[in-house]
Amino acid sequence: MSTEATTTAATDQQDxxxxxxxxxGGADLVIEHVSKRFAAFTAVDxxxxxxxxxxxxxxxxxxxxxxxxxxxxxxxxxxxxxxxLRIGDEDVTDLPSHRRPxxxxxxxxxxxxxxxxxxxxxxxxxxxxxxxxxxxxxxxxELVELGHLAGRRPAQLxxxxxxxxxxxRAVVNKxxxxxxxxxxxxxxxKLRRQMQVELKQIQTELGLTFVHxxxxxxxxxxxxxxxxxxxxxxxxxxxAPRELYELPRTAFVANFLGKSNLMHGTxxxxxxxxxxxxxxxxxxxxxxxxAVAHDGAVVLGVRPEKMRIFTxxxxxxxxxxxxxxxxxxxxxxxxxxxxxxxxxxxxxTVGTFTQNMGxxxxxxxxxxVMCWDPDFTFGLAGDDDVAAGAAERDA
Amino acid sequence: MGLxxxxxxxxxxxxxxxxxxxxxxxxxxxxVFSFNDAARTNLTWQGxxxxxxxxxxxxxxxxxxxxxxxSVAFVATIIATVLGTAIALGLARYKFRFRKLADILIxxxxxxxxxxxxxxxxxxxxxxxxxxxxWTVVLxxxxxxxxxxxxxxRARVSALDGRLEEAAGDLYASPRTTFWKVTFPLLLPGVVAxxxxxxxxxxxxxxxxxxxxxxxxTFPKFIYVAATRGIPAQANVIGSGIxxxxxxIVVIGTVVSYRRQKALAAR
Amino acid sequence: MSAPAVRRPEPKRPEPAAELSATERRxxxxxxxxxxxxxxxxxxxxxxxxxxxVFVLLAMSLYAKxxxxxxxxxxxxxxxxxxxVALSQYWEPLxxxxxxxxxxxxxALLIGYTMAYLxxxxxxxxKLLASILLVILIAPFFSSFVxxxxxxxxxxxxxxxxxxALRFVAxxxxxxxxxxxxxxxxxxxxxxxxxxxxxxxxxxxxxLDTRLLEAAGDLYASPMTAFRRVTLPLSMPGVFAGTLLTxxxxxxxxxxxxxxxxxxxxSMIGQVIDSRFFQIVDYPxxxxxxxxxxxxILILVMLYIRKFGTKELF
Numbered sequence: 022m023s024t025e026a027t028t029t030a031a032t033d034q035q036d037x038x039x040x041x042x043x044x045x046g047g048a049d050l051v052i053e054h055v056s057k058r059f060a061a062f063t064a065v066d067x068x069x070x071x072x073x074x075x076x077x078x079x080x081x082x083x084x085x086x087x088x089x090x091x092x093x094x095x096x097x098x099x100x101x102x103x104x105x106l107r108i109g110d111e112d113v114t115d116l117p118s119h120r121r122p123x124x125x126x127x128x129x130x131x132x133x134x135x136x137x138x139x140x141x142x143x144x145x146x147x148x149x150x151x152x153x154x155x156x157x158x159x160x161x162x163e164l165v166e167l168g169h170l171a172g173r174r175p176a177q178l179x180x181x182x183x184x185x186x187x188x189x190r191a192v193v194n195k196x197x198x199x200x201x202x203x204x205x206x207x208x209x210x211k212l213r214r215q216m217q218v219e220l221k222q223i224q225t226e227l228g229l230t231f232v233h234x235x236x237x238x239x240x241x242x243x244x245x246x247x248x249x250x251x252x253x254x255x256x257x258x259x260x261a262p263r264e265l266y267e268l269p270r271t272a273f274v275a276n277f278l279g280k281s282n283l284m285h286g287t288x289x290x291x292x293x294x295x296x297x298x299x300x301x302x303x304x305x306x307x308x309x310x311x312a313v314a315h316d317g318a319v320v321l322g323v324r325p326e327k328m329r330i331f332t333x334x335x336x337x338x339x340x341x342x343x344x345x346x347x348x349x350x351x352x353x354x355x356x357x358x359x360x361x362x363x364x365x366x367x368x369x370t371v372g373t374f375t376q377n378m379g380x381x382x383x384x385x386x387x388x389x390v391m392c393w394d395p396d397f398t399f400g401l402a403g404d405d406d407v408a409a410g411a412a413e414r415d416a
Numbered sequence: 417m418g419l420x421x422x423x424x425x426x427x428x429x430x431x432x433x434x435x436x437x438x439x440x441x442x443x444x445x446x447x448v449f450s451f452n453d454a455a456r457t458n459l460t461w462q463g464x465x466x467x468x469x470x471x472x473x474x475x476x477x478x479x480x481x482x483x484x485x486x487s488v489a490f491v492a493t494i495i496a497t498v499l500g501t502a503i504a505l506g507l508a509r510y511k512f513r514f515r516k517l518a519d520i521l522i523x524x525x526x527x528x529x530x531x532x533x534x535x536x537x538x539x540x541x542x543x544x545x546x547x548x549x550x551w552t553v554v555l556x557x558x559x560x561x562x563x564x565x566x567x568x569x570r571a572r573v574s575a576l577d578g579r580l581e582e583a584a585g586d587l588y589a590s591p592r593t594t595f596w597k598v599t600f601p602l603l604l605p606g607v608v609a610x611x612x613x614x615x616x617x618x619x620x621x622x623x624x625x626x627x628x629x630x631x632x633x634t635f636p637k638f639i640y641v642a643a644t645r646g647i648p649a650q651a652n653v654i655g656s657g658i659x660x661x662x663x664x665i666v667v668i669g670t671v672v673s674y675r676r677q678k679a680l681a682a683r
Numbered sequence: 684m685s686a687p688a689v690r691r692p693e694p695k696r697p698e699p700a701a702e703l704s705a706t707e708r709r710x711x712x713x714x715x716x717x718x719x720x721x722x723x724x725x726x727x728x729x730x731x732x733x734x735x736x737v738f739v740l741l742a743m744s745l746y747a748k749x750x751x752x753x754x755x756x757x758x759x760x761x762x763x764x765x766x767x768v769a770l771s772q773y774w775e776p777l778x779x780x781x782x783x784x785x786x787x788x789x790x791a792l793l794i795g796y797t798m799a800y801l802x803x804x805x806x807x808x809x810k811l812l813a814s815i816l817l818v819i820l821i822a823p824f825f826s827s828f829v830x831x832x833x834x835x836x837x838x839x840x841x842x843x844x845x846x847x848a849l850r851f852v853a854x855x856x857x858x859x860x861x862x863x864x865x866x867x868x869x870x871x872x873x874x875x876x877x878x879x880x881x882x883x884x885x886x887x888x889x890x891l892d893t894r895l896l897e898a899a900g901d902l903y904a905s906p907m908t909a910f911r912r913v914t915l916p917l918s919m920p921g922v923f924a925g926t927l928l929t930x931x932x933x934x935x936x937x938x939x940x941x942x943x944x945x946x947x948x949x950s951m952i953g954q955v956i957d958s959r960f961f962q963i964v965d966y967p968x969x970x971x972x973x974x975x976x977x978x979x980i981l982i983l984v985m986l987y988i989r990k991f992g993t994k995e996l997f
Contacts, residue, residue: 096582097586131577144597435877436798442832442835502721528737528980531956532976535973622828623936651830652830658825658826
C-alpha cells in the first residue's frame, strides 16, 4: 500500500463538491422506521438503525433478508414505502441517487465497459466538477495499487483488479457513507481474505463510514466494528462481532453466526447468579444475565469450541460444569482437530471438536461425556426455533 | 469410422461451400458484365471494355435514379433511426399501460408483406390526395425501416446491464448525463447497425417504392423498368461499385476488430 | 492476481406494492413519463403511416364502382362481393404464392442451416475463415435485389451456358429451358431470401456452447443424435425467426415472378395486385387481394407461432 498517496488522499478535503454538503470523513447514517414493500412480500420491515460516523458497519444476513434492499434505499436506487433516511443532519429520503453524498461498490462492480479504468475512477469527480479530477483519480488508483493499469479497459482486468477499480471509483469521491454490496462475492477464497484486510485498512486510513452488506459471517466478523444480523426484513441483533458471537439473543443469530448446540429446557430454580435449567436429563447452569427468559421454558445454547469431550471414560468432569452424556455418531479426523457428532438423548445431535494434542480419538458407537463452564451457556426464549438460521448459514 | 460418419463429416463443408458459391454467382456475374462492351442490351458477352467504368452515368437517367435512392435512404434512415431508437428504449425500459398493444403495433409492419404495405400506403396517399413523389417514398420507407431499427436496438437495450446506469447515478450523474455518457455510448453499436440495415433496406427496396413513387425514379425501379428492354452495363458498374465500397467497409471493420481481439488475447 | 469473475444472475426486480408511498410514486411517475415520451413520436408515426393506411386499404377493398363511371372512379360502399370476385378470379396466383414461398422457405432452411452450421460450429476455431464466410453471407445485401434477379435471368437464359450444359448431359431436353418456369421463380425466391434465413440461424448457433455436444457424446450420443437432440433444439429460435423472415416477404414478392417467370403459370399474387392498381386501375380489387394476402399470412403466422412459437417473436 502506498502510504504517501493515502495520506494526501486522506488529508485532501473536498473543495469542489457542489453537491455534497459537509466535510468528508463521514457522517451518521440514520434509518428511521423504514419499510419497503413489494407486491408479493415485505423486503424491509420497520427498520431503525443509526450507523455512527467513521464506523465499519456490516449488514449480515442470508439472501433475501432485505439487506441489499436496505442498501439500495440508502443509495437512492430504491424508494422506501415508509420511513425516513438521514445522513448527518440532512434528510435524504427524497433526494435522487445522484444528489446523495453516498457512493456504492456494486456486487458485479458495474464498471463502465466503454471507458478506461482512469475515466471510470474520475467519473464521479468530473460529474461534481472537481478540479484536478484526473490527478485525484490517479491517486485513488495508486491507493489500490493499480496505477499502472489506468489506460486499460475494465474487460482487460482480472476479477480482483476490477474489484479494486470499483473500490477506487467509489472512495475517490470521499462520500459521507460508502456502501459495499457483497463486494467480494465474486472473488476466490484467497483473494477474498486479502481484500478483506485491504478494505479494512483503507477504511481506517480514510476514516469514512462503510456499510458493508454480506452473507458471509466470517467476512462480517473480520472486518466490521458493528455487525447487524438481518432476517426477513428485520434486524435480529446488532453489536460488536465478539459480543454477537459470545452472546446471541436469538436462535437465528446463534446458528447463522457460527455454529451452536441448542437444547430445550425448563427453569427449575436459582442459585446465586445462575438459573438452574433442567435439560438433557440433568440440571444445567446458566448465568441470569446471559438469559433472554428467566422462567418457564427456555432454550440453552453453547458454542462447540467451548465444550470438552471425554471418550476414554477416565477423565472427570470438573465440579460445577454443565454436562451432557451421549453416544458418538461420527468422528472425523481433520489433522488439526477431531470433529465429533454425538447423539444426546432428549437433545439430538450435538457437535464439538477437540484439538489434536496426541490423545486417542473416540470412535462411532463409543459413549462420550461433554462438559463446559456454565459461564459460556447462553439462554434464549423457550419458543425459539432451534433450527432457525442453520440452513441459511450452510447455503 | 463408419461410412455414414465420414459422409456426415464431409457433407456439411461440401454443401455449405457450394451454397456460398451459389450466393456469389450473380454478384460475380454482375461484376464481369460491368466490363462488357455492349452498348444497350447487356445480355451476351461482346468483349472487354473499361468504358462503362469510366462513364458510369453514361446511360440516360441512371445517375438521377441513383441520387434519388441515396437521398431517400439517407433521410428515411435518419428519421427511422431516431424514432425507432426512442421506441426501443421506451419499450424495453419502461412500464406503462397498452404496452402489449404497442409491442404488436411494432411487430406488425415486419409481418406485413411489402406489397401489402405498399398498397396500404398508396391507398392512404390517394385518400389524402397527396402527390406521389420523393416524400411519399421517404415516408413509406420510414415505416418499414423503423420496425427493423426497433428490433435491432431493443435487443441491445435488453442486453444492457441496468446496474451501469445505477452506478452512474450513484456517481453523481443526473439522469440526462447518465443517458448521454453511459446508456447511449453503450447502445451506439446497435444504433449504427440498425441505421446501416435501414439504409440498405431503403436503398434496395423496389416494391414499396414502386407503389408510392409516381413518376419519381429510384435505382431499383430504374433497373426493373430497364429490365424489359435490356439493362445498360452502367447499372452493373454502379451495382458493383456499391458492392465493392460496402465490402471494403465491412472487410476493414472485420480486420480491425479481429486484430484488436488478437491483441487483447496476447496481453 | 486472477480470479474467475463469476457473474451471479441478477435477481429479478420485484414489482412494487400496489400502495405506494409519495416518494415511490414520484419515482414511478417520472419513469413512466419518460417512457411514454420516448415512444409517442414513433407511435404517432406508425398510426399515421401504418395503422391508418391498413384501415384505408380495408375500406377501399369494399368500395364500389358506380355504373357508367370512368376508369379509376370508385365510391365508398360495403361491397363484400369484391372478395368473392377476387377469390374466384385469382385463387390460382394466391395459392401459387404460398406454395412457391413455402417451397422456397424449406429449401432456404436446408441450405441456410448448412451454411450457418458450417460457419458457426464447424469453423468456430478458424476465426478468419469464418469472418470471410460471414461477409459473403451478407454480401447480397450490398448489391441490388432487382439486379441480382436479372443476373439470374441471364445466367439461366436459353442461350446461356447453364442451359447448354444441362442439355448436353441430357438433364434438360433439347428444347428445355429454365427461365420462364416455376423452377426458376422458386430458385430465385430461395436465392434472394437465403440471407434472411441464414443470419438468424447463425446468430443462435453462434451462441451454442460446443461443450454441450461433447457432453452429449460423453453420454453415448452419436454425432447425429447429438445434433438432433442438442444442436437443433437450441437453434430453434433462429430457425423460427428465419422461416418467418423468409416466408412472409417471399409470399408477397413479385420481382422474381416478374423477371424469372412467364405470364401464364408462374404469376404470383403480388404481380396481380400491382397490375390491378397500375394497369387496370381497379383499386377495390387490388385492395381486396392485399387484404386477403395479409389475412392469410397473419393466420399462417399465428398458427405457426402457436405450434412452434417461442415467447420472443424476433
